Amino acid sequence: MFYFAIDILGTIAFAISGVVVAMEKKLDLFGVFIIAFVTAVGGGTLRDILIGSTPVVWLTTSVYLFTILGAVIFAVLFIDYLKYLRKSLFLFDTIGIGLYTMVGIEKGISADLIPMMCVALGTITASFGGVIRDILCNEIPVIFRKEIYATACILGGAGYFVLKRLPIEPTYAYIAAIVMIIIIRLFAVRYHISLPNIYRNGNR
């Protein structure tokens, strides 16, 4: 029930971030919905396709479709007020990537992949919805340019496999990894931490 609630909040946050980007591009109502949809489910869809877990998850239940539909209607109606919710949305989004990363890692473990590939799957689950959103909107994906985002997923995911080797309850390791991802991301955004600059003259 707790996981489900977080999953739905994450889906809503991702969908709303899709609406915001799509409306900046002046897409029509259908376009806005599709962008919101792929932002919310794109990462999980790519994960399922890569490991061959089909039909992909959103085809097997209508929960995601209705959640996203509701989020889109809400966001389109109240687009002007969304700026007041910016902090809440950022928090949902951050909680969402924490959970999505661990969902992806669990899927990888079920598919008998090695830990490193499980972390890769978790990162894909959490971040590739945004990548597909940006490609459809004809932008270079934002996570390739300036944000600590995938890095938080990778560190937290790796942390999970370290914690799992310790003599603690697996559920605690799972929750600790989610919290780690959330804290790394919040910390990085709060203190403007980014990846090391790889360009000599610094004109990024």
Add this chain to the structure above:
Amino acid sequence: MFYFAIDILGTIAFAISGVVVAMEKKLDLFGVFIIAFVTAVGGGTLRDILIGSTPVVWLTTSVYLFTILGAVIFAVLFIDYLKYLRKSLFLFDTIGIGLYTMVGIEKGISADLIPMMCVALGTITASFGGVIRDILCNEIPVIFRKEIYATACILGGAGYFVLKRLPIEPTYAYIAAIVMIIIIRLFAVRYHISLPNIYRNGNR
């Protein structure tokens, strides 16, 4: 035989629409062929991947490849005359999305998906070839911006599931749904009907 003929006509129309877009971008002969190919088969390919029906359909028969090859050669040679065929092409394209939608819905039913997801699959089959075409050509997909296109697929697909509950022959429901999609699209284009504007100042 009837279905097959329509399928081939739809493939030709989609392929030619790909050639037109690709030649505007001044791609070379190989690029033009690939764009035509993905426009024609991209929607069905994505559908097959999402439900795990692999190898995807165009890998299992050479009919699509040769049809598209023929359409590309014809379109490249007669690109200057294609404008006189604009109405015929639009009609093939519209018949094509009607049929493609229903092919996708049938595939969804075979995969035991709920009706709503069958409609989603049908819409993906009919419209995502054009989406992939536009992404490869570095454009925001046209169906996200201004056309009643996917909406016709969704309405017609939903209509099919309503009709199927009535005491009529399933084949009639199938054909009626195709006709419904075609009429909605023709009607929308003829009378410049679009989705409701979601932007306050109307500068779309």
Add this chain to the structure above:
Amino acid sequence: MFYFAIDILGTIAFAISGVVVAMEKKLDLFGVFIIAFVTAVGGGTLRDILIGSTPVVWLTTSVYLFTILGAVIFAVLFIDYLKYLRKSLFLFDTIGIGLYTMVGIEKGISADLIPMMCVALGTITASFGGVIRDILCNEIPVIFRKEIYATACILGGAGYFVLKRLPIEPTYAYIAAIVMIIIIRLFAVRYHISLPNIYRNGNR
């Protein structure tokens, strides 16, 4: 061992070509790594997804991930010196497409596809990593615009099926096809051979 060495050299060359494109776009370190990764494994991934061979190959072994990681670190550190390696890189890349084409063709044969579709799979394996790289970097894919690249894969792949019918050792046919692809590409680049121009006024 020979095949493995060539495979790794091809992966390195593809990864480095990804780094070069990504750094021109001023992506951050994570973005550069992802672009290098998809350039190197994107074609094989699409191939595996299309035929339903999942989990895709790079999820099942860490060799590719580490090879690409090493290539990215090397390329980022020595980006200024890479221009002196241009010819070596071009040679690795060309050897890489030769081998990747044949790997894809073998996969197609194992999946019981007809020869034409095997050639299509081989071409996808060799060339779609670069296509995905260019899409993620918001460019129209370079192979659709000006290079003899896929064409070499198609000709060499078709040549393989011709040679296989002759009374020669299959391994020789395999190696001959790789050599054919490499020679066609080198020859085309050396003598500036491109596909026939399909535009009347020639302003490509």
